[in-house]
Amino acid sequence: xxxxxxxxxxxxxxxxxxxxxxxxxxxxxxxxxxxxxxxxxxxxxxxxxxxxxxxxxxxxxxxxxxxxxxxxxxxxxxxxxxxxxxxxxxxxxxxxxxxxxxxxxxxxxxxxxxxxxxxxxxxxxxxxxxxxxxxxxxxxxxxxxxxxxxxxxxxxxxxxxxxxxxxxxxxxxxxxxxxxxxxxxxxxxxxxxxxxxxxxxxxxxxxxxxxxxxxxxxxxxxxxxxxxxxxxxxxxxxxxxxxxxxxxxxxxxxxxxxxxxxxxxxxxxxxxxxxxxxxxxxxxxxxxxxxxxxxxxxxxxxxxxxxxxxxxxxxxxxxxxxxxxxxxxxxxxxxxxxxxxxxxxxxxxxxxxxxxxxxxxxxxxxxxxxxxxxxxxxxxxxxxxxxxxxxxxxxxxxxxxxxxxxxxxxxxxxxxxxxxxxxxxxxxxxxxxxxxxxxxxxxxxxxxxxxxxxxxxxxxxxxxxxxxxxxxxxxxxxxxxxxxxxxxxxxxxxxxxxxxxxxxxxxxxxxxxxxxxxxxxxxxxxxxxxxxxxxxxxxxxxxxxxxxxxxxxxxxxxxxxxxxxxxxxxxxxxxxxxxxxx
Amino acid sequence: xxxxxxxxxxxxxxxxxxxxxxxxxxxxxxxxxxxxxxxxxxxxxxxxxxxxxxxxxxxxxxxxxxxxxxxxxxxxxxxxxxxxxxxxxxxxxxxxxxxxxxxxxxxxxxxxxxxxxxxxxxxx
Numbered sequence: 001x002x003x004x005x006x007x008x009x010x011x012x013x014x015x016x017x018x019x020x021x022x023x024x025x026x027x028x029x030x031x032x033x034x035x036x037x038x039x040x041x042x043x044x045x046x047x048x049x050x051x052x053x054x055x056x057x058x059x060x061x062x063x064x065x066x067x068x069x070x071x072x073x074x075x076x077x078x079x080x081x082x083x084x085x086x087x088x089x090x091x092x093x094x095x096x097x098x099x100x101x102x103x104x105x106x107x108x109x110x111x112x113x114x115x116x117x118x119x120x121x122x123x124x125x126x127x128x129x130x131x132x133x134x135x136x137x138x139x140x141x142x143x144x145x146x147x148x149x150x151x152x153x154x155x156x157x158x159x160x161x162x163x164x165x166x167x168x169x170x171x172x173x174x175x176x177x178x179x180x181x182x183x184x185x186x187x188x189x190x191x192x193x194x195x196x197x198x199x200x201x202x203x204x205x206x207x208x209x210x211x212x213x214x215x216x217x218x219x220x221x222x223x224x225x226x227x228x229x230x231x232x233x234x235x236x237x238x239x240x241x242x243x244x245x246x247x248x249x250x251x252x253x254x255x256x257x258x259x260x261x262x263x264x265x266x267x268x269x270x271x272x273x274x275x276x277x278x279x280x281x282x283x284x285x286x287x288x289x290x291x292x293x294x295x296x297x298x299x300x301x302x303x304x305x306x307x308x309x310x311x312x313x314x315x316x317x318x319x320x321x322x323x324x325x326x327x328x329x330x331x332x333x334x335x336x337x338x339x340x341x342x343x344x345x346x347x348x349x350x351x352x353x354x355x356x357x358x359x360x361x362x363x364x365x366x367x368x369x370x371x372x373x374x375x376x377x378x379x380x381x382x383x384x385x386x387x388x389x390x391x392x393x394x395x396x397x398x399x400x401x402x403x404x405x406x407x408x409x410x411x412x413x414x415x416x417x418x419x420x421x422x423x424x425x426x427x428x429x430x431x432x433x434x435x436x437x438x439x440x441x442x443x444x445x446x447x448x449x450x451x452x453x454x455x456x457x458x459x460x461x462x463x464x465x466x467x468x469x470x471x472x473x474x475x476x477x478x479x480x481x482x483x484x485x486x487x488x489x490x491x492x493x494x495x496x497x498x499x500x501x502x503x504x505x506x507x508x509x510x511x512x513x514x515x516x517x518x519x520x521x522x523x524x525x526x527x528x529x530x531x532x533x534x535x536x537x538x539x540x541x542x543x544x545x546x547x548x549x550x551x552x553x554x555x556x557x558x559x560x561x562x563x564x565x566x567x568x569x570x571x572x573x574x575x576x577x578x579x580x581x582x
Numbered sequence: 583x584x585x586x587x588x589x590x591x592x593x594x595x596x597x598x599x600x601x602x603x604x605x606x607x608x609x610x611x612x613x614x615x616x617x618x619x620x621x622x623x624x625x626x627x628x629x630x631x632x633x634x635x636x637x638x639x640x641x642x643x644x645x646x647x648x649x650x651x652x653x654x655x656x657x658x659x660x661x662x663x664x665x666x667x668x669x670x671x672x673x674x675x676x677x678x679x680x681x682x683x684x685x686x687x688x689x690x691x692x693x694x695x696x697x698x699x700x701x702x703x704x705x706x
Contacts, residue, residue: 259630261688452686456656493688518659518687550696 038211041076045213046236049073060189061221061238067097070237074177074213075106081130082175082207085115086198086366087137087405088248088338093217093241094179095120103128110134112173114162114199114366115405116141117248125154134173136160137403146401149473159401159479161409163370166199169206178207178214181245184225185218189232192225195339195347195362196247200230202367208234219244226359249341249576251317253291255559256581261450261493264542264552266292269381269448270301271545272496273489274310277423277444283315283373283410285382289448291321293381298328298558315373315410318343318354318362320575324558324568326353336362337369337406342579346572366406373410378423380410381446381491384481385453388464389509389521391484391499393447397465401473404481411482413443427488430500442500445482446489451517459492460512460521484508490515493549494522495541502538514539603654607647607664611674614638617703624697632682632690634697643674651682663687667694 034040052073056063062070071094075081083098084091099120109130116122116138124130125148134157138145148154160168169175180203183194193200207214215237216230270293273279284290297311307330314334316322320343325331334354339347339362347354347362357363373380384393393411395402417424424441431442449459466478490497490512497511506529514530516522533539542549559565562579621637645668649660664678678697682690 259689260692261686264692450686450688452688456653456659456686493692518662523662549692550699552692 042211042213045074045076049237059187060232060235061185061187061240064093064239064242067094067239068100070215071097071179072101072105074215075101075109076176077106078108078110079176080110080112080173082113082169082178082180082203083111083121084178084180084199084203085113085117085121086196086338087115087117088250088340089181089196089198090118090246090248091179091181091217092118092120092246093239093243094181094215098129098179099123099127101129107131112165112169112175114165115139116145116403118246119144122148128153131155132157134158134160134165134168135403136162136165137405138401142400142402146399146469146473149401156401156473156475158475159396159403161370161404162199162366162406163374163409166202166206166367166370169202174210174212175203175207176212178203178212180204180214180216181241182216182218182230184220184222185216185235185238185240186222186225186232189216189235189238190225190228191216191218191230191232191235191238192227193229193363195344195364197229197364198338198366201365204230204234213237215239217241217245226361227357229363247339247341249579251286251319251340252342252575252579253288253319253321254562254579254581255291255295255321255557255564256561258288258292258295258554258557260552260554262288262292263296263554263556264493264547264549265289265448265450265491266296267300267547267552267556268496268540268542268545269293269446269491270296270306270310271304271547272540273379273381273444273446273491274301275304275306277378277426279310279379279423279444280421281313281315281377281423282311282379282381283377283406284319285380285407287383289383289450290381291319292557294319294321294325295557295559297325297330299556301330302328313376315369315377317364318347320562320565320573321559323565323573326350327568328558335369335372336364337366338364341576342574345574346569349572370406370409373406374412374414375417377410377443378421378427379444379446380407381444381448382407382411383449384447385449385459386461386464386466387447387449387459387490387512388461388484389512390505391447391487391490391508391512392464392466392480393482393484393487394464394466394478394480396469396479396481398468401469401479403479407481411445411447412486413445417441417443427500430498431488433501433503442488443486444488445486446491447482447487448491451492451494451515451519451522458516458519458521460516460519462521492517495539495544497533498538498540501536507533507538511538601654603649603651603657605649605651605657605660607649607661609645609647609665609668611643611645611668611676612672614675615673615698615701617701622697622700624700625693627681627683630684630686630689632680632685632693634693635677635679635681636697636701637677637679638675638701639677641675641677645673645676645678647678647680649680649682651680653682653684659687663690664694667691670695671698673698
């Protein structure tokens with residue numbers, strides 16, 4: 001370094017501006033660094049793939065018996081891979097093919113996908129093809145995944161919410177190869193996703209625009225698509241699957257299985273929360289508890305004069321149990337994360353309510369709907385498996401690393417939100433409890449659950465299983481679905497605990513014990529404090545709302561069977577075979 | 583009183599495998615039932631459900647409760663649920679017979695309240 005400077009404050013040998021200029025010039029001409037390595041690697045891989053597919057490639061469409069060969073050509077060890085594993089739609093043919101690649105050639109893959117749903121998604125870890133996982137939700141495979149974690153055969157980066165993982169696709173977890181699923185392709189490789197668009201746009205956008213490769217499995221190849229959901233130049237390879245991709249009817253709940261206790265809780269939710277805050281924009285979680293609410297809108301809510309005052313705009317999959325409320329004029333709009341099997345014709349015939357394309361079929365989009373759920377909804381209500389004494393809620397229980405999907409996103413207060421609604425403002429006012437603070441609103445986040453789950457397992461616990469899961473899996477933080485500080489209400493058969501009105505941690509604890517029924521947590525309540533909380537309106541019993549629990553009967557349900565739902569839809573709803581009991 | 587919420591995936595057979603348990607409780611009553619004096623039966627012995635039979639009879643002012651449950655090991659919770667029931671209604675000279683097939687405490691409490699409602703003559 002030649003730098004010399006008269007300035008007494010400059011330490012000896014520190015670089016001068018002149019040095020910096022010289023250095024900059026030197027770097028500019030050195031050409032030591034290449035700036036398109038990703039693109040070059042992509043071109044090499046595609047070249048390799050074309051050679052491997054020789055003769056069986058027509059445009060972008062290749063024959064399915066070459067799928068494993070193609071994947072071996074496209075995948076390098078350590079690549080980040082997204083196998084489109086959604087909540088519902090699965091790229092199952094490609095997932096199967098990935099289990100068949102040679103682990104000596106393709107290994108250490110880093111899987112970055114929202115849902116680990118299929119046995120094949122686990123098998124690639126068992127076979128040593130993949131080693132690392134970043135995901136959101138793991139339904140039926142939760143047990144196997146937890147076992148693999150214990151054996152140290154998979155390392156989990158983090159369990160995300162959907163929007164968070166999609167966000168990371170554009171920051172530090174961009175897929176290098178994405179295996180996606182669509183309904184149909186044309187000969188150019190344009191894709192039609194059908195109603196179950198789900199994650200596809202987010203995955204493809206991230207992959208295609210940062211040197212990644214997109215491989216699509218389609219159910220059919222047609223001359224002319226009903227509409228283009230993904231343009232051909234974002235897609236590299238297309239294969240026709242031997243069978244239509246799997247779509248799970250995840251959001252269908254048979255009204256015949258709704259219990260009186262769920263009806264009681266639904267009445268309490270409608271009168272004690274929906275009507276109380278005037279909730280117009282909302283999201284319902286999955287499950288019978290919220291299905292019961294949907295089925296009470298045209299009956300119980302209508303009898304309270306709430307039509308037009310609550311539940312007008314939804315971020316929601318097309319739940320079959322919402323049909324009676326739609327037909328009764330309760331619901332004005334529904335934007336969906338995905339579709340639901342059997343609802344296609346009904347949705348297409350209700351384009352004023354659902355988002356549909358010019359072709360008539362629904363267009364869903366998980367990323368946008370999660371955004372809507374976060375910022376444009378006043379209320380999220382969903383079930384859970386465990387709630388602790390601070391209101392932290394989780395569905396991750398001993399031996400089951402489930403993940404949570406959309407709940408952590410929609411069940412969080414959107415601190416970036418700025419547009420007011422009456423419900424949001426009222427919740428915010430309660431949260432301030434008269435303190436002299438900047439006025440702002442608050443998202444209503446409701447956890448609804450009977451105090452005992454099946455097999456007399458308590459919903460309420462002193463300590464979440466999530467702590468042990470985190471320790472066993474080496475996670476930095478326990479997998480909590482919704483943090484206590486975001487939960488505003490806990491609703492059980494005993495009534496509502498309004499955590500917004502709690503003054504301190506002791507209030508919160510007793511408010512939770514006060515609705516925890518006959519569980520250990522509930523029986524350890526301080527009866528005097530609980531009565532005091534009831535006087536203060538922190539705890540509201542059904543009878544405080546004028547609800548007689550004895551009147552919570554199935555007669556209140558707008559539909560009591562799947563057949564009733566079909567009838568409400570005028571025959572447009574066509575339930576999957578497993579739900580047809582007649 | 584174990585079992586499952588009706589929504590659960592459990593099967594009937596998983597319940598009937600468990601041993602039956604027989605429990606008896608006696609609580610002091612504050613008053614006799616008003617309204618009709620003959621027995622009432624509420625509920626059904628179905629999965630996650632129970633049957634409650636209320637029979638007014640002279641028991642020295644006490645409320646006697648006999649529980650037959652398909653799921654053993656929850657005596658303490660039965661005690662708490664039934665104690666609350668007796669505190670709520672204060673009925674004496676009453677024999678309560680319960681046939682339970684895995685109902686949750688919430689369902690048990692609801693069924694008992696429905697039975698009293700029926701007994702006292704203003705059934706829904």
